[in-house]
Amino acid sequence: MAFEGMTEAQAANEATTLRAKLNKWADEYYTYDSPSVEDAVYDQTYQRLVALETQFPQIVTTDSPTQKVGDHTLPGFTKVPHEIPMLSLGDVFSKEELGDFVNHLTTSDDVPFNYNCELKIDGLAISLKYENGILIQGSTRGNGQIGEDITRNLKTIKSIPRKLTRPINIEVRGECYMPKSSFAALNEERQNNGQAPFANPRNAAAGSLRQLDSRVTARRKLSTFMYNVANYDDLQTDTQSGLLEELKSLGFTINPSYQVAHSMADIDAYVDKYQELRDGLAYGIDGIVIKVNSLPLQRSLAATVKVPRWAIAFKFPPEEVQT
Numbered sequence: 001m002a003f004e005g006m007t008e009a010q011a012a013n014e015a016t017t018l019r020a021k022l023n024k025w026a027d028e029y030y031t032y033d034s035p036s037v038e039d040a041v042y043d044q045t046y047q048r049l050v051a052l053e054t055q056f057p058q059i060v061t062t063d064s065p066t067q068k069v070g071d072h073t074l075p076g077f078t079k080v081p082h083e084i085p086m087l088s089l090g091d092v093f094s095k096e097e098l099g100d101f102v103n104h105l106t107t108s109d110d111v112p113f114n115y116n117c118e119l120k121i122d123g124l125a126i127s128l129k130y131e132n133g134i135l136i137q138g139s140t141r142g143n144g145q146i147g148e149d150i151t152r153n154l155k156t157i158k159s160i161p162r163k164l165t166r167p168i169n170i171e172v173r174g175e176c177y178m179p180k181s182s183f184a185a186l187n188e189e190r191q192n193n194g195q196a197p198f199a200n201p202r203n204a205a206a207g208s209l210r211q212l213d214s215r216v217t218a219r220r221k222l223s224t225f226m227y228n229v230a231n232y233d234d235l236q237t238d239t240q241s242g243l244l245e246e247l248k249s250l251g252f253t254i255n256p257s258y259q260v261a262h263s264m265a266d267i268d269a270y271v272d273k274y275q276e277l278r279d280g281l282a283y284g285i286d287g288i289v290i291k292v293n294s295l296p297l298q299r300s301l302a303a304t305v306k307v308p309r310w311a312i313a314f315k316f317p318p319e320e321v322q323t
């Protein structure tokens with residue numbers, strides 16, 4: 001980016017503004033783990049300052065973020081491409097819409113009425129890659145195609161096995177969340193330290209996972225429920241419900257509240273049950289996920305560009321905030 005016609009004074013002026021922004025954002029990121037801007041904004045601003053200082057070397061100051069060679073790392077993590085995209089889910093907000101989705105699928109695609117109902121955990125989607133049963137990489141969903149490598153941080157979470165009970169190659173997807181009790185304790189500690197509290201457990205989990213210092217992550221008492229696999233090759237089961245049991249036998253933590261449904265009445269009863277039990281759960285949920293139970297059928301139904309055809313999320317209204 002050339003700075004045609006810009007005087008040195010103007011360059012120095014803009015550089016001062018950019019430095020102040022970068023220092024503030026880095027402080028938010030490293031000290032309060034609650035950055036107010038996306039990494040991309042930080043990166044672009046940083047690159048503009050580098051370009052300004054390159055074109056006007058005389059405006060460089062010793063305290064400029066560009067001069068912190070070595071201990072200066074841009075906030076951000078190595079990018080990880082998801083060979084199999086981490087899709088989001090289609091949402092419905094009423095039992096009528098839910099019935100339409102399920103009945104349309106069952107009639108038009110000749111899908112037997114056999115669905116697995118699972119709780120929709122209010123956390124951060126993660127992907128875990130294992131080779132010969134050893135955890136080699138953990139990443140965030142990112143934009144679904146490209147995530148961030150947070151392996152170091154995920155290794156501090158007790159519910160994530162470092163080594164599986166079978167030496168298989170597998171990539172597993174699930175949710176990392178902060179239990180409600182850990183969230184309350186963390187916010188109390190932050191308020192005692194004069195730090196801004198996290199708005200909700202989901203933000204707290206995200207902020208804790210995106211720490212460059214894994215020791216901070218380790219203190220945050222995060223947990224996980226795993227629920228999908230990105231490759232089916234090594235599995236001994238051909239149903240979603242069987243998959244959850246298989247993941248459990250491999251050493252993963254799964255959410256035990258899943259239930260196979262053989263009718264709309266079963267699905268509606270499950271939705272009602274967990275709408276009732278929601279406030280009393282130890283973790284946040286924001287709905288229910290209803291999936292075709294047959295894995296081969298899931299594969300043949302596959303996905304549209306953004307969401308799977310074989311699953312839907314029934315969303316609950318936002319939980320009342322306990323003040």
Ligand SMILES: NC(=O)c1cc2c(N)ncc(C(N)=O)c2s1
Binds near residue numbers: 087089122289
């Ligand atoms: N975006 C997605 O595909 C999903 C998101 C979630 C979530 N937040 N919690 C549970 C499940 C599940 N049990 O499948 C899924 S699936």
